[in-house]
Amino acid sequence: MPFDSVNTVGLVHPEVAQFDEPLQLACGRTLSSYELVYETYGTLNDDRSNAVLICHALSGHHHAAGYHSEDDRKPGWWEQCIGPGKPIDTNRFFVVSLNNLGGCNGSTGPTSINPETGKVWGPDFPPVRVRDWVNSQARLADRLGIDCWAAIVGGSLGGMQAMRWALEYPDRLRHCVVIASALRLSAQNIAFNEVARQAIESDPAFADGHYQENNEVPTRGLGLARMVGHITYLSDDAMASKFGRDLRSGTLELGDEDQVEFQVQSYLRYQGNQFSGNFDANTYMLMTRALDYFDLAREYDDDAVKAFRKANCSFLVVSFTTDWRFSPARSREIVDALIAADKPVTYTNIDADEGHDAFLLPIPRYIDVFSAYMQRVAEGN
Amino acid sequence: MPFDSVNTVGLVHPEVAQFDEPLQLACGRTLSSYELVYETYGTLNDDRSNAVLICHALSGHHHAAGYHSEDDRKPGWWEQCIGPGKPIDTNRFFVVSLNNLGGCNGSTGPTSINPETGKVWGPDFPPVRVRDWVNSQARLADRLGIDCWAAIVGGSLGGMQAMRWALEYPDRLRHCVVIASALRLSAQNIAFNEVARQAIESDPAFADGHYQENNEVPTRGLGLARMVGHITYLSDDAMASKFGRDLRSGTLELGDEDQVEFQVQSYLRYQGNQFSGNFDANTYMLMTRALDYFDLAREYDDDAVKAFRKANCSFLVVSFTTDWRFSPARSREIVDALIAADKPVTYTNIDADEGHDAFLLPIPRYIDVFSAYMQRVAEGN
Numbered sequence: 001m002p003f004d005s006v007n008t009v010g011l012v013h014p015e016v017a018q019f020d021e022p023l024q025l026a027c028g029r030t031l032s033s034y035e036l037v038y039e040t041y042g043t044l045n046d047d048r049s050n051a052v053l054i055c056h057a058l059s060g061h062h063h064a065a066g067y068h069s070e071d072d073r074k075p076g077w078w079e080q081c082i083g084p085g086k087p088i089d090t091n092r093f094f095v096v097s098l099n100n101l102g103g104c105n106g107s108t109g110p111t112s113i114n115p116e117t118g119k120v121w122g123p124d125f126p127p128v129r130v131r132d133w134v135n136s137q138a139r140l141a142d143r144l145g146i147d148c149w150a151a152i153v154g155g156s157l158g159g160m161q162a163m164r165w166a167l168e169y170p171d172r173l174r175h176c177v178v179i180a181s182a183l184r185l186s187a188q189n190i191a192f193n194e195v196a197r198q199a200i201e202s203d204p205a206f207a208d209g210h211y212q213e214n215n216e217v218p219t220r221g222l223g224l225a226r227m228v229g230h231i232t233y234l235s236d237d238a239m240a241s242k243f244g245r246d247l248r249s250g251t252l253e254l255g256d257e258d259q260v261e262f263q264v265q266s267y268l269r270y271q272g273n274q275f276s277g278n279f280d281a282n283t284y285m286l287m288t289r290a291l292d293y294f295d296l297a298r299e300y301d302d303d304a305v306k307a308f309r310k311a312n313c314s315f316l317v318v319s320f321t322t323d324w325r326f327s328p329a330r331s332r333e334i335v336d337a338l339i340a341a342d343k344p345v346t347y348t349n350i351d352a353d354e355g356h357d358a359f360l361l362p363i364p365r366y367i368d369v370f371s372a373y374m375q376r377v378a379e380g381n
Numbered sequence: 382m383p384f385d386s387v388n389t390v391g392l393v394h395p396e397v398a399q400f401d402e403p404l405q406l407a408c409g410r411t412l413s414s415y416e417l418v419y420e421t422y423g424t425l426n427d428d429r430s431n432a433v434l435i436c437h438a439l440s441g442h443h444h445a446a447g448y449h450s451e452d453d454r455k456p457g458w459w460e461q462c463i464g465p466g467k468p469i470d471t472n473r474f475f476v477v478s479l480n481n482l483g484g485c486n487g488s489t490g491p492t493s494i495n496p497e498t499g500k501v502w503g504p505d506f507p508p509v510r511v512r513d514w515v516n517s518q519a520r521l522a523d524r525l526g527i528d529c530w531a532a533i534v535g536g537s538l539g540g541m542q543a544m545r546w547a548l549e550y551p552d553r554l555r556h557c558v559v560i561a562s563a564l565r566l567s568a569q570n571i572a573f574n575e576v577a578r579q580a581i582e583s584d585p586a587f588a589d590g591h592y593q594e595n596n597e598v599p600t601r602g603l604g605l606a607r608m609v610g611h612i613t614y615l616s617d618d619a620m621a622s623k624f625g626r627d628l629r630s631g632t633l634e635l636g637d638e639d640q641v642e643f644q645v646q647s648y649l650r651y652q653g654n655q656f657s658g659n660f661d662a663n664t665y666m667l668m669t670r671a672l673d674y675f676d677l678a679r680e681y682d683d684d685a686v687k688a689f690r691k692a693n694c695s696f697l698v699v700s701f702t703t704d705w706r707f708s709p710a711r712s713r714e715i716v717d718a719l720i721a722a723d724k725p726v727t728y729t730n731i732d733a734d735e736g737h738d739a740f741l742l743p744i745p746r747y748i749d750v751f752s753a754y755m756q757r758v759a760e761g762n
Contacts, residue, residue, distance in 0.1 A: 187620035187645040191612045194646045195605065198653075202601040204585055220583040224576065228609065231572045236705075239568035245676065252674055260674065264568045265575045272579075293633055293641065295626065324617075324705075 008075060008083050009041040009090050012066035014106060017143050023101075023136060026129040033115065036140055037106030038062050038098035041082060042090035044144075050378070051146045052088055053137060053173075054078065054097040055154030055161035058229070058287050059279055061105035064097040065090075080362045087370035088153065092378040096144065101136045102128040102287070104280035111212065111280050123209025123282050130157075130294045134164045138172065151175035151377045155359040156326060157287070160294045163334070167296070170312035175377045177370075179318045180359040182330035183304050183337070184295040189325060192232055193288040196225035200281050209282050218281045223272030225284060230271050235322035235355035239264060297337075304337035314344040316373045318366065320358040321351050346373060389456060389464050390422040390471050393447035395487060398524050404482075404517060407510040414496065417521055418487030419443050419479035422463060423471035425527075431759070432527045433469055434518060434554075435459065435478040436535030436542035439610070439668050440660055442486035445478040446471075461743045468751035469534065473759040477525065482517045483509040483668070485661035492593065492661050504590025504663050511538075511675045515545045519553065532556035532758045536740040537707060538668070541675045544715070548677070551693035556758045558751075560699045561740040563711035564685050564718070565676040570706060573613055574669040577606035581662050590663050599662045604653030606665060611652050616703035616736035620645060678718075685718035695725040697754045699747065701739040702732050727754060 014037050023031045039062050044051060054064050056077075065082035067075055076097075082088045088095055099107040102125060110125040141149065152173045154162040159181025166176045185193075200206055203221025211218055231239075243264040250260035300307035315338055319331035328349045338345040350366045352358035358366070395418050404412045420443050425432060435445050437458075446463035448456055457478075463469045469476055480488040483506060491506040522530065533554045535543040540562025547557045566574075584602025586592055592599055615623075624645040631641035681688035696719055700712035709730045719726040731747045733739035739747070 184626060186617055187624040187626065187643070188612060188615075188617040190626070190643050191608075191620060191645050191649055194643075194649055195608050195612065198601075198605055198608065198650070199580060199583075202580075202605060203583065224579055224583060224605075227572075227576050227579065231569060231576065234569075236567055236569040236708075239572060243568040245565060245568065245571070252676065252679065260670075262568070262571050262575075262673070264572050268572055268575055269579070289641075292643070295633065298633060327617075 006084065008079065009066040011070070012039050012041060012063070012068065012076070014039050014062055016106065017140055019136075019139055021139075023132070023139075025126050025132050027127045029126040031101075031108070031126065034101060034108035034136070035106075036098050036101065036108075036136060038096060038140065039064065039066075041065050041095040041097075042093050044094035044146075048145055048147065049150060049380070050093050051141075051144070051149050052093045052095045053141070053149050053152045054082070054088075054095060055133070055137070055152065055158035056097070056100060057154070057156040057158045058291065059275070059284070060158070061103060062097050062099040062107075063105070065095070078360065080360065081367070081370065087367055087374050089371075089374065089378070093150065093374075096140070096146075098137065098140060100128075100133045102283060102290075104283040109280070110209075110282035110286065120212045122212055123285075125282065125286065128286055128290055130160050130164050130290055131168060133161055133290075134168050137161070137165070138169055141172065147172065149173040151177055151374070153177040153179075154181070155179040156181055156356065157291050157294075160291075160296070163296055166311040166313055166315075167307055170310055173313050175316065176311070176313050177316045177318075177373070178331075178334060180320060180323055180326045180331070180356055181334070182326050183297060183333055185292055186330075190292050192228055192325075193292055196228050196288060197285055199224035199228065200285060206281060209285070211281065217276070219273070219276040222276035222279060222281045222284060223269075226275035226279075227268045227272045230268060232325045233356040235324065235353060237322055238354045238357075241353065243267065304333065305340040308337050308341035308343055311341070311343055315346070316370075317345060317347045318359070318370070319349045320355070320366075321349060322353055323356045323358060325356040387465065389460065390447040392451070393420050393422060393444070393449065393457070395420050395443055397487065398521055400517075400520055402520075404513070404520075406507050406513045408508050410507040412482075412489070412507065415482060415489035415517070416487075417479050417482065417489070417517060419477060419521065420445065420447075420457075422446050422476040422478075423474050425475040425525075429527055430529070430531060430761070431474050432522075432525070432530050433474045433476045434522070434530050434533045435463070435469075435476060436514070436518070436533065436539035437478070437481060438535070438537040438539045439672065440656070440665070441539070442484060443478050443480040443488075444486070446476070459741065461741065462748070462751065468748055468755050470752075470755065470759065474531065474755075477521070477527075479518065479521060481509075481514045483664060483671075485664040490661070491590075491663035491667065501593045503593055504666075506663065506667065509667055509671055511541050511545050511671055512549060514542055514671075515549050518542070518546070519550055522553065528553065530554040532558055532755070534558040534560075535562070536560035537562055537737065538672050538675075541672075541677070544677055547692040547694055547696075548688055551691055554694050556697065557692070557694050558697045558699075558754070559712075559715060561701060561704055561707045561712070561737055562715070563707050564678060564714055566673055567711075571673050573609055573706075574673055577609050577669060578666055580605035580609065581666060587662060590666070592662065598657070600654070600657040603657035603660060603662045603665060604650075607656035607660075608649045608653045611649060613706045614737040616705065616734060618703055619735045619738070622734065624648065685714065686721040689718050689722035689724055692722070692724055696727070697751075698726060698728045699740070699750070700730045701736070701747075702730060703734055704737045704739060706737040
């Protein structure tokens, strides 16, 4: 067994919820039916007041904690923060983690069959916004009998969902935990996403998104997209200490330079290859667009204070010092707007070398602050 | 006429120098002959003591100032800094600007004919290091009768050439001007270059570099590479103030999201397209590798102080506050090593919003400091 059952939720099993009531999307189109795959950890208490929703980021999914089999080599993506005695303590909370609509890990998305055509949706799957995710998550809450979440928690794009919940369903959450996120992407962030999408579109195998019908996978384009993303999730310092200028092969002295490869090159290629074997290109396009288009305050006259006045919950906002993709300055904008809107907010900027990736890592002060806040949540404060 | 002749060197004409003495390259291979295309601005004085060499950056070339015809819409790439009354004052200096070996603007490189095969070199052109450029530039100096440069000036990759000159030919320059450069690239920088190269290699039209034989151009790959580069040359702030989240087309309200395009996306695509029509992919591979492999102190036991002890000139080092590709911290490493090596050095960190691109722009304090330093150079101090 790869795990010590004291420190993990252990074996978990995904479940599927089928929804047959049509879902009106922000783009104007309607999904007549859809499925959401999700996992739960811990036990829902009698008054159904201990439920925590996990919202995933760009390439995340429902499998946030535990193992799918005893042979599983890797646990869920947020094992560091979800489990017995961890910040989101499964001894106290009933945790729900789903794959978002439009995803490629089991929920209805571009790789699913369009019931109206009998063919895979592919690039014709409707564009999905953060608010559509929130609406579909609210239906999942209904299904599970959860009127009000103790907390909704998300990092990065997940934090955007948590904030949107606070505005759309202000009476359905008591706490909103927003980690390494932003009120909206900067031009630089949009630019990186655009490069990623162009890389995918440039891959001839992508075929305007119709690769599944051709039994092809745009692995090079998707790998490139991931490489760009990956560099931006790490800090310059983290890359320096992880790889420096170490060589994997070849020599920088006299010789054939075709053989020279830096460790960082090899690492990035590996990351790109791994990802392109496991993720769907149309989903990547869809998810990055949802990120780009998100703008919490747009319909509130571009005034985040006005937007947050609708909220009715307490907030924890966390940023990381070396995160340059969702920098501390972006989190401070959230905090400033919350304070001006007279909402209870706790903010911490965590010293961490790991850039945006820090939100997934067991950094002691981060874990401590997160645990302390969730303890307040558990105690109903 | 597009220019006011008071503020520019005006009409200029490239010249070609042919070299028939074999050049031994750092990789161990030898070029039996080669050509360098160059321009000169101003007049060489009688004692040949007022010559300034301009070393270009990644995608630069010999055309640094002035216009090639009266219809020319754009002047040379460093028109802001070279000309009458400008920092590199052509009333005082004789300026030499060349296209480096391996380039694609007229000097011998991957697009040239390999005399041994009668075919274009393409990907078989030997890899070129910064030291090879310096050696070929020294031969050009010999040809022009310049024993000792008043100054050698370069930004970014150009600054690396200037520093290498100071170590390889310590008695052939009096001043070394190193702008927005570094002793070596960081892992993050190498990573961005690797993404750029992968983008080019992933373009089927690239054909392992043999696109010229196929009469093809890997425009998509080269465009993508440029997009990645371009984002990293601008600061987050510069992109925010230049584009923000402004839309070029479509709407973020209800509607078809395929139509939504941010200004920054459109700008990047334009930049990518422009570049891929004007630059050679094999040259881009070669230039980025020269950048990655450069490491000033490698052969000096990785000790930059020991390296700089060989130098015999004065230094001006300039960085820009928002440059995150060649950050002020990298320039301070140069300055610290120069001070420890007991070399005369002037250092300034210029407040600028424009990121790495700032070195090409007319930022008043930058122009003032640069002008003042070059005045010292002109006065023989």
